Amino acid sequence: MTSIFTRIISGEIPAAKVYEDALTLAFLDINPASRGHTLVIPKAELPGLLDLPPDLVAAMAHATQTVAQALMTALKPDGFNILQNNGQAAGQVVFHYHIHIIPRWAGDRAVGYWKPGSATADELRDLAALITAAVSKAGA
Numbered sequence: 001m002t003s004i005f006t007r008i009i010s011g012e013i014p015a016a017k018v019y020e021d022a023l024t025l026a027f028l029d030i031n032p033a034s035r036g037h038t039l040v041i042p043k044a045e046l047p048g049l050l051d052l053p054p055d056l057v058a059a060m061a062h063a064t065q066t067v068a069q070a071l072m073t074a075l076k077p078d079g080f081n082i083l084q085n086n087g088q089a090a091g092q093v094v095f096h097y098h099i100h101i102i103p104r105w106a107g108d109r110a111v112g113y114w115k116p117g118s119a120t121a122d123e124l125r126d127l128a129a130l131i132t133a134a135v136s137k138a139g140a
């Protein structure tokens with residue numbers, strides 16, 4: 001199925017575009033969390049971060065930095081959030097990889113935050129060992 005973002009790339013659906021290069025496109029979110037809320041997408045229709053080849057991860061990081069700098073220059077927010085949802089449980093609605101850049105102004109409460117939990121040093125050590133083993137298997 002063609003994603004709504006692929007239809008934006010093809011021009012079938014209009015979007016307020018702010019940046020484009022050979023591999024990526026950025027446009028304003030239609031339901032912005034704040035003024036200037038922008039989405040950066042790869043032109044290739046890939047669902048999530050784990051589906052991107054390394055060169056596309058790099059291209060997305062570069063495009064995101066470029067757009068974030070432009071948002072800071074143009075809108076002069078006090079900061080910005082980078083958000084990226086993977087999977088329905090994480091709040092992903094559009095299954096075409098995208099990075100949210102959300103400009104922030106002091107006190108705007110534009111983005112909700114997690115409730116800090118707690119963990120013992122033993123729990124953190126065991127968890128780190130489990131994850132490190134998986135990193136090794138991934139060949140990093």
Ligand code: AMP
Pocket residue numbers: 004013015028029030031032039084085091092093094095
């Ligand atoms: P996510 O929950 O990370 O999948 O976010 C999807 C985002 O895409 C939401 O913030 C939507 O407002 C945004 N969105 C969906 N359709 C469009 C569209 N046609 N143009 C711009 N943004 C869109």
